[in-house]
Amino acid sequence: MAANALATGISEENSSDRLQQIAAQKRLRVCIWPDYFSISYKNRKTGELEGIDIDLAREFASDLGVEVSFVNTHFGIFMNDLESDKCDIAMFGVGRTQARMQRIDFSQPYLSSGMYGITHKTHPIIDSWETMDQPGVIVSVQKGTYMENAMKNSLKQAHIATVIKPGQREIEVRSGRADVFITDYPYGQKMIKNYDWAKLLTPVKATDQFQYAYAVKKDQPQWLKRVDQFVADIKKDGRLKQYASKNNLLPIALHD
Known part of the structure; x- marks a missing residue:
């Protein structure tokens, strides 16, 4: 036994x-x-x-x-x-x-950590965290993360797209299917270090820690x-x- x-x-x-x-x-x-x-x-x-x-x-x-x-x-x-x-x-x-x-x-x-956004450097509309919440913008979040609920509670106009597979958020943004994805300090720092297309969106007013x-x-x-x-x-x-x-x-x- x-x-x-x-x-x-x-x-x-x-x-x-x-x-x-x-x-x-x-x-x-x-x-x-x-x-x-x-x-x-x-x-x-x-x-x-x-x-x-x-x-x-x-x-x-x-x-x-x-x-x-x-x-x-x-x-x-x-x-x-x-x-x-x-x-x-x-x-x-x-x-x-x-x-x-x-x-x-x-x-x-x-x-x-607070929350940060990652978008494409050449995005025609989004150039800051504050310009993210507008009609037609698709924001990608990973299922089960605290960012998922935080974005559902804070975004009023942008559409939230939830993904499940690891790494899918950046694929969605890079392919153009999403405009921005939400992440934290560690992941955000690594994105801008490893990918020359990535732009980090840092909130002017810090998000909840x-x-x-x-x-x-x-x-x-x-x-x-x-x-x-x-x-x-x-x-x-x-x-x-x-x-x-x-x-x-x-x-x-x-x-x-």
């Missing part, structure tokens, strides 16, 4: 004993979205994972004395993956929203406490600042 439980993953009955299960399996299973620039990105040239949460996941596993394995997910399904025990923790810049808090638990935050944290399945108080301890540790000992600097995210890091 015990061997079978280890082979098939952590059962719901054992979910409150997460720390012991991780120690027994000698492995921390981390859900990531492998298309999140500077956060948890699979470099297409090298095939290697890179980003602040790749670095910090490895640090967390080291602190726990176990190996780390990464489980691919995305914002549309990661809560299902946590609830079905496909991973022990989600570490890929997950925004702490009220809707998500109904289903999953969050650690203390470690990053905080969304805090990013690590996410775990609900009702695991001891596991959540250990995750919070890790967040406190990396703020205090300088690891958060170190890896934020390495990944060009220092402006949004909540380090001490």
Whole structure:
């Protein structure tokens, strides 16, 4: 029975004993979205994972004395993956929203970002964030992100187009099917660095700041406490600042 439980993953009955299960399996299973620039990105040239949460996941596993394995997910399904025990923790810049808090638990935050737009440099109408909300403009957002609800609540005239597949937002803009897509600081910085057609739209008045944290399945108080301890540790000992600097995210890091 015990061997079978280890082979098939952590059962719901054992979910409150997460720390012991991780120690027994000698492995921390981390859900990531492998298309999140500077956060948890699979470099297409090298095939290697890179980003602040790749670095910090490895640090967390080291602190726990176990190996780390990464489980691919995305914002549309990661809560299902946590609830079905496909991973022990989600570490890929997950925004702490009220809707998500109904289903999953969050650690203390470690990053905080506003919203930005990406459009084409040669777009005939949109040259700023403030010119985005007008009739006929199509704004692309990714399903399951906090930007999706934020744009639905704030845009009055532009049309919102929701996409599911990773990378589809920029394809929509580059192809002309959408005029702009909404993203955050990490993804926006990487877009203008890697694509010469991309123009970053920075709001004159900063948008709401969304805090990013690590996410775990609900009702695991001891596991959540250990995750919070890790967040406190990396703020205090300088690891958060170190890896934020390495990944060009220092402006949004909540380090001490």
